[in-house]
Amino acid sequence: MAKRSFLIPGVDKRLLIKDSIKTMPDVSRRRFIAGGASLGALTLLTGCDVIDSSSAEEMLKTVSKFNDAVQAWMFNPDALAPTFAESAITKPFPFNAYYDLDDAPEVDGADWKLEVHGLVDNKKSWTLPELYKLPQVTQITRHICVEGWSAIGSWTGTPMRDFLKLIGADTRAKYVWFQCADKDGYNSPLDMRTALHPQTQMTFKYAGEILPRAYGFPMKIRVPTKLGFKNPKYVVSMEVTNDYKGGYWEDQGYNSFSGS
Amino acid sequence: MSSLTVTDEQVSASPAKVIQPAWVRVMHWVNALAMVLMILSGWQIYNASPLFGFSFPREYTLGGWLGGGLLWHFAAMWLLMINGLAYLITGLATGRFRKKLLPITPSGVLHDVRAALTFKLGHADLTVYNYVQRLLYAGIIVVGVLIVLSGLGMWKPVQLHWLVMLFGDYPTARYIHFFCMAAICAFLVIHVLLALLVPKSLRAMIIGR
Numbered sequence: 231m232a233k234r235s236f237l238i239p240g241v242d243k244r245l246l247i248k249d250s251i252k253t254m255p256d257v258s259r260r261r262f263i264a265g266g267a268s269l270g271a272l273t274l275l276t277g278c279d280v281i282d283s284s285s286a287e288e289m290l291k292t293v294s295k296f297n298d299a300v301q302a303w304m305f306n307p308d309a310l311a312p313t314f315a316e317s318a319i320t321k322p323f324p325f326n327a328y329y330d331l332d333d334a335p336e337v338d339g340a341d342w343k344l345e346v347h348g349l350v351d352n353k354k355s356w357t358l359p360e361l362y363k364l365p366q367v368t369q370i371t372r373h374i375c376v377e378g379w380s381a382i383g384s385w386t387g388t389p390m391r392d393f394l395k396l397i398g399a400d401t402r403a404k405y406v407w408f409q410c411a412d413k414d415g416y417n418s419p420l421d422m423r424t425a426l427h428p429q430t431q432m433t434f435k436y437a438g439e440i441l442p443r444a445y446g447f448p449m450k451i452r453v454p455t456k457l458g459f460k461n462p463k464y465v466v467s468m469e470v471t472n473d474y475k476g477g478y479w480e481d482q483g484y485n486s487f488s489g490s
Numbered sequence: 491m492s493s494l495t496v497t498d499e500q501v502s503a504s505p506a507k508v509i510q511p512a513w514v515r516v517m518h519w520v521n522a523l524a525m526v527l528m529i530l531s532g533w534q535i536y537n538a539s540p541l542f543g544f545s546f547p548r549e550y551t552l553g554g555w556l557g558g559g560l561l562w563h564f565a566a567m568w569l570l571m572i573n574g575l576a577y578l579i580t581g582l583a584t585g586r587f588r589k590k591l592l593p594i595t596p597s598g599v600l601h602d603v604r605a606a607l608t609f610k611l612g613h614a615d616l617t618v619y620n621y622v623q624r625l626l627y628a629g630i631i632v633v634g635v636l637i638v639l640s641g642l643g644m645w646k647p648v649q650l651h652w653l654v655m656l657f658g659d660y661p662t663a664r665y666i667h668f669f670c671m672a673a674i675c676a677f678l679v680i681h682v683l684l685a686l687l688v689p690k691s692l693r694a695m696i697i698g699r
Contacts, residue, residue, distance in 0.1 A: 292557075303648050311648045372660060374647060377539035377556065380660050409570040455648050483557035485564065490648040 294485050301487040307423055309490065311454035312371045319437070320381035323373075325444040326458065327412070335411040335464045339448050345467035348407075351398025358448055362434060364388040364396075369429060371454035373461070376484060382486065385452040386435035391426045399470045401426060407453060407475045418462050418477035420453065426456040429454050434464075457488040496646025509616045509694040518695055520573045525568035525674065527552065541668055548596055564645075570627055571638060578631075589618055591628045599625050613688045630677050637670035 297464040323332050343355040394401060406425045410416040424430060432443055433452040441447045446463025454459050459479045469475075480486045510518070531553055533546035538556040553559035581587040598621035605611040606622055621625065640663045643653035647660050657663040685692040691698070 290561040290565055293568070295563055297564055301646075304646065306649060309649055309651070310688060312651060372647075374660065375539070376560070378541075378644075378664060379539045403546060479557070483561060485560065 231257070234299070242328070247425060250333040294461065294483075296486050297485055298487040301489045302377035302421065303410055303421070304456075305423060307427055309455075311371050311429055314372070316370060318382050319370060319384055323381055323382065323383045323445070324379075326375060327463075329413060331444055333413060334443055335341060335413070337411055337448055342466070342485075344465065345450060346397055346469075347467060349403045349472070350470050353397075357438060358434075361388070363451070364393065366434065367431070368435075368438075369454070370454075371429065371452075373454075373458050373464050374490060375458040376456035376479075376488065384437045385433045385450075386438065387431040387449075387452065389428060390430040390432055390451070391428070393432055394470070395423065403470045404472045405470075405474065407469045407471055408462045408465050409467045409469075411466050411477075412463050414478070416462060416464070416478045417475070418480065419459055419475055419486070420456075420460065421487065424453060424455060427453075427455055455490050457484075457490065459484060460488050495525065507617065508698050510698050512698065514586070515574055515695055516699060517577045517580075520569065521577065524566050524570035524573060525561060525678070528570055529671060529675065531559045531562035531566065535563060567641065567645075574634060574638065578635075587628075587631075591624045594621060594624045594628060613691065616691055618695055624678070626677065630674065633670050633673045633677075637667060637674065640664075640667040640670065670683070 254364060325334075327334065335444070340360050343357055345359065346353050347357050366388055368384060368385050370382060370384045372380050372382050374380040390406075391401075394406070399406075404422055404424065405419045407419045409418060410418075420430075429452075431452040433450040434448070436442060436445045441450060446465075449465045450463045451461055451465060474486075477486070528552055534551035534553045535543045535556060537548075537551060538559075551559065552563045555585075602611060602621040607621075611620060611622070639653055640657055643650055643657060643663045644660065644667060647654045654660055654663055657666050685695070
Protein backbone atom coordinates (compact mmCIF):
# COMPACT_ATOMS: atom_id res chain seq x y z
CA MET A 231 0.00 0.00 0.00
CA ALA A 232 1.23 3.40 -0.89
CA LYS A 233 0.70 4.77 2.62
CA ARG A 234 2.90 2.14 4.25
CA SER A 235 5.80 2.64 1.86
CA PHE A 236 6.90 5.70 3.88
CA LEU A 237 7.31 3.63 7.02
CA ILE A 238 10.32 1.53 7.88
CA PRO A 239 9.21 -2.06 8.52
CA GLY A 240 9.58 -3.13 12.11
CA VAL A 241 9.86 0.38 13.46
CA ASP A 242 7.21 1.72 15.82
CA LYS A 243 5.76 4.92 14.35
CA ARG A 244 5.35 6.62 17.71
CA LEU A 245 8.89 5.81 18.79
CA LEU A 246 10.20 7.15 15.50
CA ILE A 247 8.39 10.42 16.03
CA LYS A 248 9.64 10.64 19.60
CA ASP A 249 13.21 10.06 18.45
CA SER A 250 12.96 12.66 15.75
CA ILE A 251 11.57 15.19 18.23
CA LYS A 252 14.63 14.52 20.39
CA THR A 253 16.89 15.75 17.66
CA MET A 254 15.14 19.09 17.21
CA PRO A 255 14.11 20.62 20.52
CA ASP A 256 16.34 23.63 20.14
CA VAL A 257 15.16 24.39 16.65
CA SER A 258 11.53 23.90 17.58
CA ARG A 259 11.99 26.17 20.56
CA ARG A 260 13.54 28.80 18.33
CA ARG A 261 10.70 28.34 15.93
CA PHE A 262 8.27 28.85 18.74
CA ILE A 263 10.00 32.08 19.69
CA ALA A 264 10.30 33.28 16.10
CA GLY A 265 6.69 32.29 15.57
CA GLY A 266 5.73 34.10 18.73
CA ALA A 267 7.50 37.20 17.55
CA SER A 268 5.91 37.19 14.13
CA LEU A 269 2.53 36.38 15.63
CA GLY A 270 2.97 39.35 17.93
CA ALA A 271 3.92 41.51 14.98
CA LEU A 272 0.95 40.21 13.05
CA THR A 273 -1.47 40.97 15.87
CA LEU A 274 0.01 44.44 16.10
CA LEU A 275 -0.24 45.15 12.40
CA THR A 276 -3.56 43.55 11.60
CA GLY A 277 -4.52 44.55 15.13
CA CYS A 278 -5.38 47.99 13.76
CA ASP A 279 -8.91 46.58 13.75
CA VAL A 280 -8.61 45.56 17.38
CA ILE A 281 -6.82 48.77 18.29
CA ASP A 282 -9.24 51.06 16.46
CA SER A 283 -12.24 49.37 18.02
CA SER A 284 -14.79 51.44 19.86
CA SER A 285 -13.55 50.39 23.30
CA ALA A 286 -10.04 51.58 22.41
CA GLU A 287 -11.57 54.82 21.15
CA GLU A 288 -13.43 55.28 24.42
CA MET A 289 -10.21 54.65 26.36
CA LEU A 290 -8.35 57.22 24.25
CA LYS A 291 -11.10 59.81 24.74
CA THR A 292 -10.97 59.28 28.49
CA VAL A 293 -7.19 59.72 28.54
CA SER A 294 -7.53 62.85 26.38
CA LYS A 295 -9.97 64.33 28.93
CA PHE A 296 -7.51 63.41 31.66
CA ASN A 297 -4.82 65.19 29.63
CA ASP A 298 -7.07 68.29 29.47
CA ALA A 299 -7.15 68.29 33.27
CA VAL A 300 -3.40 67.76 33.56
CA GLN A 301 -2.73 70.63 31.17
CA ALA A 302 -5.15 72.95 32.97
CA TRP A 303 -3.32 72.08 36.17
CA MET A 304 0.08 72.76 34.56
CA PHE A 305 -1.09 76.05 33.03
CA ASN A 306 0.61 78.98 34.69
CA PRO A 307 -1.32 82.18 33.85
CA ASP A 308 1.88 84.19 34.31
CA ALA A 309 4.14 82.02 32.15
CA LEU A 310 4.76 83.92 28.92
CA ALA A 311 5.41 82.37 25.54
CA PRO A 312 8.93 83.26 24.37
CA THR A 313 9.10 86.38 22.19
CA PHE A 314 11.56 86.88 19.35
CA ALA A 315 13.41 89.60 17.48
CA GLU A 316 11.99 90.79 14.14
CA SER A 317 14.91 89.11 12.39
CA ALA A 318 13.60 85.72 13.57
CA ILE A 319 10.26 86.07 11.73
CA THR A 320 9.56 83.23 9.28
CA LYS A 321 9.21 84.50 5.73
CA PRO A 322 6.90 83.80 4.12
CA PHE A 323 4.69 82.90 7.05
CA PRO A 324 2.75 79.79 5.92
CA PHE A 325 -0.96 79.85 5.12
CA ASN A 326 -2.57 76.84 6.76
CA ALA A 327 -6.14 75.58 6.82
CA TYR A 328 -8.21 72.53 5.92
CA TYR A 329 -8.91 74.19 2.54
CA ASP A 330 -6.89 75.98 -0.15
CA LEU A 331 -6.23 79.70 0.01
CA ASP A 332 -8.70 80.18 -2.87
CA ASP A 333 -11.44 78.85 -0.59
CA ALA A 334 -10.55 81.12 2.33
CA PRO A 335 -13.39 83.38 3.44
CA GLU A 336 -13.54 86.78 1.76
CA VAL A 337 -14.95 89.02 4.46
CA ASP A 338 -16.14 92.53 3.57
CA GLY A 339 -14.63 94.69 6.29
CA ALA A 340 -17.28 97.39 5.82
CA ASP A 341 -20.16 94.97 6.49
CA TRP A 342 -18.44 92.83 9.11
CA LYS A 343 -19.35 93.14 12.78
CA LEU A 344 -18.04 91.19 15.71
CA GLU A 345 -21.03 89.79 17.56
CA VAL A 346 -20.79 89.33 21.32
CA HIS A 347 -23.02 86.78 23.08
CA GLY A 348 -23.40 85.05 26.41
CA LEU A 349 -22.39 86.09 29.89
CA VAL A 350 -21.46 89.71 29.16
CA ASP A 351 -22.97 93.03 30.30
CA ASN A 352 -22.72 94.75 26.94
CA LYS A 353 -23.81 92.63 23.98
CA LYS A 354 -23.37 95.34 21.36
CA SER A 355 -21.72 94.33 18.08
CA TRP A 356 -18.42 95.91 17.14
CA THR A 357 -17.47 97.34 13.76
CA LEU A 358 -13.89 97.24 12.52
CA PRO A 359 -13.27 101.02 12.96
CA GLU A 360 -14.52 100.71 16.56
CA LEU A 361 -12.20 97.79 17.26
CA TYR A 362 -9.23 99.49 15.55
CA LYS A 363 -9.57 102.35 18.07
CA LEU A 364 -8.80 100.05 21.03
CA PRO A 365 -5.22 100.08 22.38
CA GLN A 366 -3.06 97.59 20.52
CA VAL A 367 0.19 95.79 21.24
CA THR A 368 2.59 93.89 18.98
CA GLN A 369 4.14 90.56 19.83
CA ILE A 370 6.49 88.28 17.92
CA THR A 371 5.88 84.67 18.96
CA ARG A 372 6.15 81.12 17.64
CA HIS A 373 3.05 79.60 16.12
CA ILE A 374 3.16 75.82 16.67
CA CYS A 375 0.92 73.66 14.51
CA VAL A 376 -0.66 70.42 15.74
CA GLU A 377 1.14 68.82 12.76
CA GLY A 378 4.50 69.60 14.34
CA TRP A 379 5.83 72.45 12.19
CA SER A 380 6.23 75.91 13.63
CA ALA A 381 6.77 79.46 12.35
CA ILE A 382 7.54 82.77 14.00
CA GLY A 383 5.25 85.70 13.21
CA SER A 384 4.42 89.22 14.32
CA TRP A 385 0.85 89.91 15.43
CA THR A 386 -0.70 93.20 16.52
CA GLY A 387 -3.99 93.68 18.31
CA THR A 388 -5.89 94.20 21.52
CA PRO A 389 -5.24 91.96 24.51
CA MET A 390 -8.29 89.70 24.89
CA ARG A 391 -8.49 90.34 28.63
CA ASP A 392 -8.81 94.11 28.07
CA PHE A 393 -11.70 93.54 25.68
CA LEU A 394 -13.39 91.08 28.05
CA LYS A 395 -13.17 93.69 30.80
CA LEU A 396 -14.49 96.37 28.45
CA ILE A 397 -17.61 94.39 27.56
CA GLY A 398 -18.17 93.35 31.18
CA ALA A 399 -17.67 89.65 30.61
CA ASP A 400 -18.18 87.24 33.49
CA THR A 401 -14.57 86.06 33.73
CA ARG A 402 -15.64 83.29 36.12
CA ALA A 403 -17.29 81.60 33.14
CA LYS A 404 -15.47 78.58 31.78
CA TYR A 405 -15.06 79.39 28.09
CA VAL A 406 -14.97 81.96 25.37
CA TRP A 407 -16.37 80.25 22.28
CA PHE A 408 -15.46 81.60 18.84
CA GLN A 409 -17.45 81.17 15.67
CA CYS A 410 -15.74 81.83 12.34
CA ALA A 411 -16.59 82.54 8.70
CA ASP A 412 -14.62 79.55 7.32
CA LYS A 413 -16.57 77.17 5.11
CA ASP A 414 -18.21 74.38 7.15
CA GLY A 415 -18.37 76.82 10.08
CA TYR A 416 -15.14 76.70 11.99
CA ASN A 417 -15.42 77.17 15.73
CA SER A 418 -13.30 76.59 18.79
CA PRO A 419 -13.64 76.95 22.56
CA LEU A 420 -10.96 78.71 24.60
CA ASP A 421 -10.75 78.14 28.35
CA MET A 422 -11.23 81.37 30.32
CA ARG A 423 -7.84 81.27 32.04
CA THR A 424 -6.14 81.17 28.66
CA ALA A 425 -8.46 83.89 27.33
CA LEU A 426 -7.26 86.08 30.22
CA HIS A 427 -3.57 85.28 29.58
CA PRO A 428 -1.65 88.54 28.94
CA GLN A 429 -0.52 87.38 25.47
CA THR A 430 -3.91 86.23 24.21
CA GLN A 431 -4.83 88.77 21.57
CA MET A 432 -7.62 89.90 19.26
CA THR A 433 -5.39 90.35 16.25
CA PHE A 434 -5.96 92.92 13.50
CA LYS A 435 -2.52 93.17 11.92
CA TYR A 436 0.17 90.82 10.71
CA ALA A 437 3.73 92.22 10.37
CA GLY A 438 2.38 95.73 10.92
CA GLU A 439 -0.13 95.50 8.01
CA ILE A 440 -3.88 95.00 8.18
CA LEU A 441 -4.41 91.25 8.53
CA PRO A 442 -4.41 89.80 4.99
CA ARG A 443 -7.10 87.34 3.90
CA ALA A 444 -4.65 84.43 4.24
CA TYR A 445 -4.08 85.11 7.92
CA GLY A 446 -7.69 85.66 8.93
CA PHE A 447 -9.04 89.09 7.92
CA PRO A 448 -10.67 90.88 9.61
CA MET A 449 -9.88 89.35 13.00
CA LYS A 450 -7.88 86.42 14.29
CA ILE A 451 -7.48 85.26 17.87
CA ARG A 452 -3.79 84.83 18.50
CA VAL A 453 -3.08 82.50 21.43
CA PRO A 454 0.66 81.83 21.74
CA THR A 455 0.03 79.38 24.59
CA LYS A 456 -2.06 77.10 22.35
CA LEU A 457 -1.54 75.01 19.23
CA GLY A 458 -2.37 76.72 15.94
CA PHE A 459 -5.85 75.24 15.50
CA LYS A 460 -6.90 76.99 18.72
CA ASN A 461 -6.03 80.34 17.07
CA PRO A 462 -9.23 80.90 15.07
CA LYS A 463 -9.20 83.17 11.99
CA TYR A 464 -12.07 85.06 10.28
CA VAL A 465 -13.84 85.36 13.65
CA VAL A 466 -17.45 86.56 13.43
CA SER A 467 -18.69 86.09 16.98
CA MET A 468 -17.64 85.27 20.49
CA GLU A 469 -19.69 83.84 23.31
CA VAL A 470 -18.80 83.81 26.99
CA THR A 471 -20.26 80.60 28.31
CA ASN A 472 -20.08 77.87 30.93
CA ASP A 473 -21.05 75.22 28.39
CA TYR A 474 -18.51 73.19 26.49
CA LYS A 475 -19.70 73.69 22.93
CA GLY A 476 -17.01 71.70 21.17
CA GLY A 477 -15.06 72.80 18.14
CA TYR A 478 -14.33 71.95 14.52
CA TRP A 479 -11.15 69.97 15.25
CA GLU A 480 -11.87 69.24 18.91
CA ASP A 481 -14.97 67.26 17.88
CA GLN A 482 -12.87 65.19 15.48
CA GLY A 483 -10.46 64.15 18.20
CA TYR A 484 -7.78 66.80 18.63
CA ASN A 485 -7.12 67.29 22.32
CA SER A 486 -9.37 70.13 23.47
CA PHE A 487 -6.96 71.96 25.76
CA SER A 488 -3.99 71.63 23.37
CA GLY A 489 -1.96 74.09 25.40
CA SER A 490 1.71 74.85 24.88
CA MET B 491 12.30 10.82 26.66
CA SER B 492 12.49 14.11 24.91
CA SER B 493 15.29 16.47 25.69
CA LEU B 494 12.77 19.09 26.76
CA THR B 495 12.20 16.99 29.85
CA VAL B 496 15.94 16.64 30.30
CA THR B 497 16.29 20.41 30.24
CA ASP B 498 13.63 20.70 32.89
CA GLU B 499 15.49 18.18 35.03
CA GLN B 500 18.72 20.09 34.59
CA VAL B 501 17.03 23.28 35.61
CA SER B 502 15.44 21.78 38.69
CA ALA B 503 18.65 19.95 39.61
CA SER B 504 20.75 23.12 39.81
CA PRO B 505 19.53 25.80 42.21
CA ALA B 506 17.47 28.32 40.28
CA LYS B 507 19.54 31.41 39.63
CA VAL B 508 17.38 34.41 38.91
CA ILE B 509 18.93 36.35 36.04
CA GLN B 510 16.13 38.88 35.59
CA PRO B 511 14.18 39.72 38.75
CA ALA B 512 10.42 40.08 38.45
CA TRP B 513 10.45 43.91 38.48
CA VAL B 514 12.89 43.99 35.55
CA ARG B 515 10.77 41.56 33.56
CA VAL B 516 7.50 43.38 34.19
CA MET B 517 8.97 46.80 33.41
CA HIS B 518 10.80 45.45 30.36
CA TRP B 519 7.62 44.19 28.73
CA VAL B 520 5.53 47.20 29.74
CA ASN B 521 8.26 49.36 28.21
CA ALA B 522 8.32 47.20 25.07
CA LEU B 523 4.57 47.71 24.61
CA ALA B 524 4.75 51.45 25.39
CA MET B 525 7.70 51.92 23.00
CA VAL B 526 5.97 50.16 20.12
CA LEU B 527 2.80 52.24 20.68
CA MET B 528 4.86 55.45 20.89
CA ILE B 529 6.87 54.66 17.76
CA LEU B 530 3.89 53.65 15.59
CA SER B 531 1.79 56.63 16.71
CA GLY B 532 4.86 58.86 16.41
CA TRP B 533 5.24 57.83 12.77
CA GLN B 534 1.63 58.85 12.21
CA ILE B 535 2.37 62.29 13.68
CA TYR B 536 5.61 62.57 11.68
CA ASN B 537 3.69 61.91 8.45
CA ALA B 538 1.50 64.99 9.05
CA SER B 539 4.55 67.20 8.53
CA PRO B 540 7.66 65.16 7.59
CA LEU B 541 11.04 66.49 8.70
CA PHE B 542 12.78 64.75 5.79
CA GLY B 543 11.91 63.73 2.26
CA PHE B 544 10.08 60.57 3.25
CA SER B 545 6.99 59.35 5.08
CA PHE B 546 6.41 56.16 7.02
CA PRO B 547 4.20 53.57 5.28
CA ARG B 548 0.62 53.99 6.45
CA GLU B 549 0.35 50.31 7.40
CA TYR B 550 3.01 50.84 10.04
CA THR B 551 1.30 53.78 11.71
CA LEU B 552 -1.20 53.84 14.53
CA GLY B 553 -4.38 55.85 14.88
CA GLY B 554 -5.63 56.11 11.29
CA TRP B 555 -5.01 59.87 11.00
CA LEU B 556 -3.11 62.64 12.77
CA GLY B 557 -5.77 63.10 15.47
CA GLY B 558 -5.84 59.37 16.23
CA GLY B 559 -2.05 59.18 16.27
CA LEU B 560 -1.91 62.07 18.73
CA LEU B 561 -4.48 60.41 21.02
CA TRP B 562 -2.40 57.22 21.08
CA HIS B 563 0.85 59.12 21.55
CA PHE B 564 -0.43 61.19 24.47
CA ALA B 565 -2.03 58.12 26.09
CA ALA B 566 0.93 55.76 25.72
CA MET B 567 3.26 58.49 26.98
CA TRP B 568 1.91 57.98 30.50
CA LEU B 569 2.67 54.27 30.31
CA LEU B 570 6.17 55.02 29.01
CA MET B 571 6.91 57.80 31.51
CA ILE B 572 5.54 56.17 34.67
CA ASN B 573 7.10 52.80 33.85
CA GLY B 574 10.38 54.44 32.80
CA LEU B 575 10.55 56.54 35.94
CA ALA B 576 9.85 53.50 38.14
CA TYR B 577 12.58 51.61 36.25
CA LEU B 578 15.14 54.41 36.73
CA ILE B 579 14.37 54.75 40.43
CA THR B 580 14.44 50.99 41.09
CA GLY B 581 17.55 50.50 38.96
CA LEU B 582 19.41 53.21 40.85
CA ALA B 583 18.05 52.35 44.31
CA THR B 584 18.81 48.62 44.09
CA GLY B 585 22.25 49.26 42.62
CA ARG B 586 21.39 47.09 39.62
CA PHE B 587 22.51 49.74 37.10
CA ARG B 588 25.88 50.07 38.85
CA LYS B 589 26.35 46.32 39.21
CA LYS B 590 25.24 45.37 35.71
CA LEU B 591 26.20 48.31 33.53
CA LEU B 592 29.40 49.64 35.12
CA PRO B 593 32.21 50.01 34.50
CA ILE B 594 32.21 50.74 30.77
CA THR B 595 35.83 51.08 29.66
CA PRO B 596 36.91 51.95 26.09
CA SER B 597 39.35 49.04 26.03
CA GLY B 598 36.69 46.65 27.26
CA VAL B 599 34.22 47.86 24.63
CA LEU B 600 36.85 47.61 21.85
CA HIS B 601 37.79 44.10 22.93
CA ASP B 602 34.21 42.88 23.05
CA VAL B 603 33.23 44.56 19.78
CA ARG B 604 36.11 42.75 18.09
CA ALA B 605 35.06 39.49 19.74
CA ALA B 606 31.43 40.01 18.70
CA LEU B 607 32.37 40.73 15.07
CA THR B 608 34.42 37.52 14.91
CA PHE B 609 31.60 35.57 16.62
CA LYS B 610 33.79 34.84 19.63
CA LEU B 611 31.69 36.69 22.17
CA GLY B 612 30.22 34.08 24.48
CA HIS B 613 27.01 34.24 26.51
CA ALA B 614 27.89 31.46 28.95
CA ASP B 615 26.93 33.52 32.00
CA LEU B 616 23.80 35.56 31.35
CA THR B 617 24.14 37.35 34.70
CA VAL B 618 27.19 39.26 33.50
CA TYR B 619 26.83 41.72 30.63
CA ASN B 620 29.75 42.08 28.25
CA TYR B 621 31.00 45.56 27.38
CA VAL B 622 28.98 45.81 24.19
CA GLN B 623 25.82 45.01 26.14
CA ARG B 624 26.72 47.46 28.89
CA LEU B 625 27.33 50.24 26.36
CA LEU B 626 24.11 49.53 24.46
CA TYR B 627 21.91 49.12 27.55
CA ALA B 628 23.33 52.21 29.28
CA GLY B 629 23.17 54.14 26.00
CA ILE B 630 19.54 53.25 25.35
CA ILE B 631 18.60 54.43 28.86
CA VAL B 632 20.19 57.82 28.07
CA VAL B 633 18.35 57.92 24.72
CA GLY B 634 15.13 57.03 26.54
CA VAL B 635 15.59 59.94 28.92
CA LEU B 636 16.38 62.30 26.01
CA ILE B 637 13.35 61.25 23.95
CA VAL B 638 11.02 61.79 26.92
CA LEU B 639 12.54 65.18 27.79
CA SER B 640 12.47 66.43 24.18
CA GLY B 641 8.91 65.11 23.83
CA LEU B 642 7.75 66.83 27.02
CA GLY B 643 9.39 70.05 25.78
CA MET B 644 7.49 69.84 22.49
CA TRP B 645 4.24 69.06 24.30
CA LYS B 646 4.59 72.08 26.64
CA PRO B 647 6.98 74.54 24.99
CA VAL B 648 5.65 77.43 27.10
CA GLN B 649 5.01 75.82 30.49
CA LEU B 650 8.23 73.75 30.23
CA HIS B 651 10.20 76.39 28.35
CA TRP B 652 13.38 75.51 30.25
CA LEU B 653 13.20 72.02 28.77
CA VAL B 654 13.02 73.41 25.25
CA MET B 655 15.97 75.72 26.05
CA LEU B 656 17.94 72.63 27.09
CA PHE B 657 17.75 71.48 23.47
CA GLY B 658 18.14 74.94 21.93
CA ASP B 659 14.70 75.72 20.54
CA TYR B 660 11.44 74.03 19.55
CA PRO B 661 12.47 72.88 16.04
CA THR B 662 15.75 71.46 17.40
CA ALA B 663 13.87 69.52 20.09
CA ARG B 664 11.77 68.07 17.28
CA TYR B 665 14.83 66.84 15.40
CA ILE B 666 16.34 65.40 18.60
CA HIS B 667 13.05 63.62 19.30
CA PHE B 668 13.21 62.10 15.82
CA PHE B 669 16.84 60.99 16.04
CA CYS B 670 16.24 59.41 19.45
CA MET B 671 13.36 57.45 17.87
CA ALA B 672 15.73 56.34 15.07
CA ALA B 673 18.29 55.23 17.68
CA ILE B 674 15.64 53.27 19.56
CA CYS B 675 14.49 51.57 16.34
CA ALA B 676 18.09 50.60 15.50
CA PHE B 677 18.53 49.28 19.03
CA LEU B 678 15.26 47.37 18.75
CA VAL B 679 16.36 45.58 15.57
CA ILE B 680 19.72 44.49 17.05
CA HIS B 681 18.16 43.68 20.43
CA VAL B 682 15.44 41.43 19.00
CA LEU B 683 17.85 39.72 16.58
CA LEU B 684 20.30 38.91 19.37
CA ALA B 685 17.54 37.73 21.69
CA LEU B 686 16.44 35.29 18.98
CA LEU B 687 20.03 34.14 18.44
CA VAL B 688 20.46 33.49 22.17
CA PRO B 689 16.98 32.23 23.11
CA LYS B 690 17.91 31.53 26.72
CA SER B 691 18.31 35.31 27.19
CA LEU B 692 14.74 35.73 25.99
CA ARG B 693 13.62 32.94 28.31
CA ALA B 694 15.32 34.73 31.19
CA MET B 695 13.38 37.88 30.36
CA ILE B 696 10.12 35.89 30.46
CA ILE B 697 10.49 33.42 33.35
CA GLY B 698 13.49 34.97 35.06
CA ARG B 699 15.96 32.10 34.73
